[in-house]
Amino acid sequence: MEYREINLFEGISEADLARMITCFGAKIKRLREGEVVCDYSDTGDDVGVMLEGSASMIRTDENGEVAVMELFSDGDIFGEVLAFSNAAGDSVKVVAESDCKVMFIKYGQITKRCENACEHHSRLVSNMFGLIARKTLSLSQRIEILSKKTTREKLMYYFNILAKKHGREFDLPMSVTRLAEYICADRSAMTRELSRMQADGLVEINKKRIKLKKTF
Amino acid sequence: MEYREINLFEGISEADLARMITCFGAKIKRLREGEVVCDYSDTGDDVGVMLEGSASMIRTDENGEVAVMELFSDGDIFGEVLAFSNAAGDSVKVVAESDCKVMFIKYGQITKRCENACEHHSRLVSNMFGLIARKTLSLSQRIEILSKKTTREKLMYYFNILAKKHGREFDLPMSVTRLAEYICADRSAMTRELSRMQADGLVEINKKRIKLKKTF
DNA sequence: ATAATTATGTTGCATTTGCAACATTTTGAG
DNA sequence: CTCAAAATGTTGCAAATGCAACATAATTAT
Numbered sequence: 001m002e003y004r005e006i007n008l009f010e011g012i013s014e015a016d017l018a019r020m021i022t023c024f025g026a027k028i029k030r031l032r033e034g035e036v037v038c039d040y041s042d043t044g045d046d047v048g049v050m051l052e053g054s055a056s057m058i059r060t061d062e063n064g065e066v067a068v069m070e071l072f073s074d075g076d077i078f079g080e081v082l083a084f085s086n087a088a089g090d091s092v093k094v095v096a097e098s099d100c101k102v103m104f105i106k107y108g109q110i111t112k113r114c115e116n117a118c119e120h121h122s123r124l125v126s127n128m129f130g131l132i133a134r135k136t137l138s139l140s141q142r143i144e145i146l147s148k149k150t151t152r153e154k155l156m157y158y159f160n161i162l163a164k165k166h167g168r169e170f171d172l173p174m175s176v177t178r179l180a181e182y183i184c185a186d187r188s189a190m191t192r193e194l195s196r197m198q199a200d201g202l203v204e205i206n207k208k209r210i211k212l213k214k215t216f
Numbered sequence: 217m218e219y220r221e222i223n224l225f226e227g228i229s230e231a232d233l234a235r236m237i238t239c240f241g242a243k244i245k246r247l248r249e250g251e252v253v254c255d256y257s258d259t260g261d262d263v264g265v266m267l268e269g270s271a272s273m274i275r276t277d278e279n280g281e282v283a284v285m286e287l288f289s290d291g292d293i294f295g296e297v298l299a300f301s302n303a304a305g306d307s308v309k310v311v312a313e314s315d316c317k318v319m320f321i322k323y324g325q326i327t328k329r330c331e332n333a334c335e336h337h338s339r340l341v342s343n344m345f346g347l348i349a350r351k352t353l354s355l356s357q358r359i360e361i362l363s364k365k366t367t368r369e370k371l372m373y374y375f376n377i378l379a380k381k382h383g384r385e386f387d388l389p390m391s392v393t394r395l396a397e398y399i400c401a402d403r404s405a406m407t408r409e410l411s412r413m414q415a416d417g418l419v420e421i422n423k424k425r426i427k428l429k430k431t432f
Numbered sequence: 433a434t435a436a437t438t439a440t441g442t443t444g445c446a447t448t449t450g451c452a453a454c455a456t457t458t459t460g461a462g
Numbered sequence: 463c464t465c466a467a468a469a470t471g472t473t474g475c476a477a478a479t480g481c482a483a484c485a486t487a488a489t490t491a492t
């Protein structure tokens with residue numbers, strides 16, 4: 001079962017779109033690479049949807065340590081309501097990785113009823129449900145990976161998810177450095193483990209090309 | 217900002233409820249403690265909502281190892297679409313922890329338009345959006361915790377989330393054993409770390425009562 | 433083209449952690 | 463109440479991992 005290809009505006013005509021956007025109180029912003037899409041120290045309860053381009057959610061703690069928390073591309077949905085509880089009070093921002101287009105909707109507008117009983121309203125909410133369901137799935141997936149005890153298990157589990165999608169041989173969808181961040185492992189320790197896995201005949205690695213020798 | 221108290225049926229009268237449930241193709245099941253709520257080897261794309269009671273999602277791998285993946289109680293939403301990709305092909309089931317009442321809705325019914333243009337339909341979707349947003353938040357939160365490198369950091373981050381909600385002194389909302397599962401640490405190693413943290417004057421622990429001596 | 437920046441790969445070492453094997457306490461069922 | 467089962471606490475030890483300090487390759491900017 002595949003739930004990709006979810007389009008936020010599916011089933012909504014171009015003509016209705018403008019009207020709907022007003023009714024929803026939605027705002028569309030265009031941002032250049034490097035610009036701050038939103039800053040969680042001052043945003044209210046806006047929900048953002050990436051329409052074009054990509055962005056990353058970045059935390060900076062009191063020591064100036066920087067960490068990439070999440071990456072967003074087409075169709076990804078984000079917002080304070082969906083994010084986390086910033087228990088440490090760190091600075092958290094979403095920064096454009098490339099030029100991009102983002103739609104912002106007030107969270108309250110989604111859950112509250114449209115006074116105009118606008119039919120597109122409900123359509124958009126349905127579509128947004130699809131987007132957030134996809135996000136939930138990818139978050140659950142990452143938790144599954146992080147819940148493995150060893151780096152090897154984390155990698156194998158992740159590789160198996162990719163293999164399920166693309167077959168036994170596939171390309172990593174991110175850089176090695178990002179992969180280490182994704183599985184929350186030290187980059188050098190992860191590289192070491194990758195070498196061992198290759199030595200043990202579990203995988204064959206060639207740059208970003210991964211060939212799984214054993215699936216479970 | 218607090219988004220608790222989300223009720224799936226908020227804004228829907230008792231009278232409309234029955235009609236709506238038909239229109240939605242929703243099914244309400246009652247289960248006794250220990251019964252299987254659903255089995256991911258045969259469920260389709262149903263989305264479940266816990267109306268009463270609690271349940272846990274349990275994975276059993278080929279070695280018979282059992283792991284609790286998620287816990288659900290009132291208002292929690294779950295389903296294969298929202299769950300993970302079972303890359304290892306393990307057996308995954310949701311089991312009732314207590315007698316409970318669960319509503320199942322076909323995923324397709326949520327994202328597809330209601331032919332009857334039933335107004336409650338959109339209301340329910342909005343409400344479900346609230347439920348899934350809450351789930352997303354708690355998943356993000358757990359990822360934040362799991363992304364910390366040491367057990368101490370994981371615990372401190374989690375304690376700070378709790379402190380933000382309940383103040384510097386609070387009770388753990390789960391048993392120590394469950395806490396270890398939640399942060400994906402070995403129980404005995406976690407207990408050892410808790411002792412050290414107490415020795416280092418970071419916290420005071422008394423059964424489930426935690427008193428944070430230092431917040432960050 | 434060249435320099436600068438970023439990504440990648442390797443290794444020693446100290447720390448953290450999982451694991452196993454216990455003792456002890458608490459809880460729950462009958 | 464009594465007993466069994468589950469939860470909790472402790473410790474030694476081996477394995478896994480983070481960290482630092484590198485070298486080298488690849489990419490990007492000027």
